[in-house]
Amino acid sequence: MPINTDSPATDAPSRWQLANWIIEPGRNRLWLEPEQREQVLEPRLMLVLQQLLQAGGQPVTDQQLLTAVWAGQVVSDASIYQAIAQLRKALGDTQKPYRFIERISGRGYQLLPTPVPLPDIEATPPSSSKRWWLSGGVVIALALLAGLAWWLSRPQQEPVLAEPTVVSTSSAMESYQLGRWHWQQRQPAELEKAVSEFKQAITLDPTLAIAKVGLCDAYHYQHIYADRSLEQVLAWCEPLLREALQQQPKLGEALASFALLRLTQGDLDAAEHFLAQALEQSPNHAMAWAWSAQLQRQRGRLQVALQQMRKAADLDPLSGLIKRHLAFTLAATGALSESRAVYREAVLLEPDYTDRPIDEIDMLPLTVDRAIAFIEWTRRYPDRIVPSPNTGGLGASVNLALVWLTLGELDKTDQVLQSIEANHGEHHYVLFARAAWWQAKGDTEKALTVAKQRAALQPDNPVFLTPVWALQNQLGQREAVRAAILKLFPTFAVAGEEPIDLLPFLAIWLSVANSEERARLQPRLRELLAHATEVDHPSMMLRVRLGEQRAVSEQLRSALQVGHLPFPGNGFLLPEQDPIWQQLDDDLLPLLNANRQRVLAAVTH
Structure with missing residues (x-):
């Protein structure tokens, strides 16, 4: 045809x-x-x-x-x-x-x-329509009442909208649809247009609940892709979403956005409650699944989080935002190679977003350029490193401490940690950084005490246990490390069933395995590492234990010559204290120190 x-x-x-x-x-x-x-x-x-x-x-x-x-x-x-x-x-x-x-x-x-x-x-006769809006005098009366309630309850900081005027619902819907189109572009100028269109839709029809959800979503995207502060987003979204839910209590989009609001405020129980309702009403809402996965991750339910995040990615395979969340969830489970690959896919889909410098600190090998970009980012957006119920600000603060630690600036590291420990000293991010700081100071015993305190928060999470094992190895407690690894990963002791894809834990295992176990793993490890292109601590440990010191030295030298910086978040120990580095060529530490000085020179104003 x-x-x-x-x-x-x-x-x-x-x-x-x-x-x-x-x-x-x-x-x-x-x-x-x-x-x-x-x-x-x-x-x-x-x-x-x-x-x-x-x-x-x-x-x-x-x-x-x-x-x-x-x-x-x-x-x-x-x-x-x-x-x-x-x-x-x-x-x-x-x-x-x-x-x-x-x-x-x-x-x-x-x-x-x-x-x-x-x-x-x-x-089509109005009576046959299945849409959720009303017609005639009833809609005029309801719209006027809802418009008055909205006008009286709006936040004081919110830019003033025009007086509500009831016109045809189709005009309001057209403004809403145009707002959604601008919103999908995810660019600062387009998001401003989206905000304007959503406000116009609300002005034309104050009963249009979905437009209020759209306006809140636009504010959230302005935080992600532009300069709007999170505090402003929360202040403006709360009344919008409450009104939307009063008008349509079962609107899945409103329930999901309200759950995100509660998640951002740290109220996990309320967030879980509203997400369950949202997914019941809108089971194909990709972002609702992504937000639910974030919640599960915060609760330490990593496998549930990974399952839900994969579902979100299946529902919206072209969303860079969801792929970024998937990458972080994979990283939390220890799947570092896959997490980095997924993150790079996300950046290809959405290369321009405000928090990219902090995400690259978490997801990609640290370099001179990334360290400079991150420090400058913290100065441009100081509100984003202020700890709040949302762990985003806290995570950025801890990463700032770890970057200073990477640069050998122990006093600056301590200053950042002290500024957040009064209110967040028990958070696992902070405990990790403080343990790394103690180790950098040369006090392995205190570092181990803090690392164990952190591991107790999620005793079955191997990512939390890896620093404990590394420090116990430093203190010669190999049997304790071996027993702990086999408790979590009993297949390490079963020929042919070792989980070789879990590089961070496999590297620790090789340090405590017996000669027969190491020999059994060597062929599979050589095949696994043959295609490794990045210089990360787990791969370095494995290759050194396989006797590939010369090849590791050459690869690390090439990386340092183009700005590589070994981040404590990847190996916990600073290079000067790391037994792996001590087995490599002597010229590598001077190259590292030159890279540190390049960063310090660039960020010292």
């Missing part, structure tokens, strides 16, 4: 039905009738979908899509692939076998359900 490869005709249907979805091309909107849930599409994506709709279930070739949607532009088939992936995400069709859009080899893409043209919405 031939399709129109030009712009959609003016007499083309204004509404389509595709299974349970109602599609309105003129509004760039998809509406899922049973769940009363909408998706707003970027106009180019709607053009792609229109070509598929007009084909009536027949395949549309790549060339037809390129001609119709990207006319006059130089693009590749990758643009089509990305558009199809985004459409599948919007339709909740991200897992094979696909239910909505299928690729026919050599022929193109086709819709699996047969699309059905619908009459114009004006021809």
